[in-house]
Amino acid sequence: MANAILESAKTRMEKAGQALQHQLGNIRAGVANPQILRSVTAEYYGAETPLNQLASVTVPEARVLLVTPFDKTALKAIEQAIFASDLGLTPANDGSVIRLVIPALTEETRKDLAKEVKAEAEKSKVAVRNIRRDALDAAKKEEISEDELRKLEKDIQVVTDDGIKNIESIASEKEKELLTI
Known part of the structure; x- marks a missing residue:
């Protein structure tokens, strides 16, 4: 059951990254997309x-x-x-x-769009942290030993860190796209 909690959290965090990519796809970067x-x-x-x-x-x-x-x-x-x-x-x-x-973006517009990207990335990070909280709550309800619980908590944190790194890389890639002229 512990693996099911971990896999569920991992899948949901991947979906949060995909949702961010989908959301950032709507932000135009001065190039046709x-x-x-x-x-x-x-x-x-x-x-x-x-x-x-x-x-x-x-x-x-x-x-x-x-x-x-x-x-x-x-x-x-x-x-x-x-x-x-x-x-x-x-x-x-x-x-x-x-x-x-597609009109060329001004420097000011580029910076505003980069701020929008950061805001969307922060929303996705919050979603990942909420998924972590849900997974930890589910883990605590399980009938497992304290050692297994600690190991599961560490595994959940590793998956969370990976999810946040993924979100940060997606956001930085979009910011770089926006800020290059």
Whole structure:
């Protein structure tokens, strides 16, 4: 049962790292990344549909996203959805595709985004620490000897340290991406 507690904590901490990567994917770094359109939905035949189900998103140039709808009748709805989103991008519709030019970031904007990355990383670290607390509580409820309990607590702390190192590396990688011009 002790291994189950440890494996559960490890899995949940890995998911916290993946959630951070997912969250940081929404922060634009001045380069084209199709992930920034992940949250955009457009109305298609009366239903809100994710953009990735309506069109393919490619990166023909470093700072340009090209949105090619599968159905040309959805072009206007996709354009309106991108315009209405909080991404700050202005779509350019040429009748068959939509071009999104990612503006270059100013130094001040880069620093603000780096602060946002740090805040998201801190939230993920708190989540990892909460997982550690839950695992320690579960370990204390187990019917095991004190020596086994101490060993399990040390193992949980090792897994926690690994989870926090993973989060820090993800955050520092994103910060480096943001701060390089």
